[in-house]
């Protein structure tokens with residue numbers, strides 16, 4: 703289960719950022735992932751909830767964005783989101799294409815509570 707390792711690394715990064723901001727309280731974060739390193743949403747939420755208990759991050763909202771794998775058609779060079787149920791170029795219907803690099807696992811954004819609130 704790589705979600706636990708990801709949750710730990712994300713928690714660590716968020717706490718570091720919070721400290722740098724003088725102990726600001728994080729309220730939400732957005733993570734994006736590709737198809738090969740995809741996170742299971744429920745497992746990820748659960749892992750993060752359990753390890754953030756008792757930290758500044760307790761009760762934070764996590765949003766997980768899944769980025770589709772993209773491919774480039776060998777015939778017309780169009781790039782498109784790969785669909786496993788229709789593995790062909792949507793432009794010319796050619797079935798030969800090359801996969802683009804998978805999206806990395808990224809902590810895209812952390813939202814902190816406004817200190818004036």
Ligand SMILES: [Zn+2]
Nearest residue numbers: 775778791794
């Ligand atoms: Zn094509």
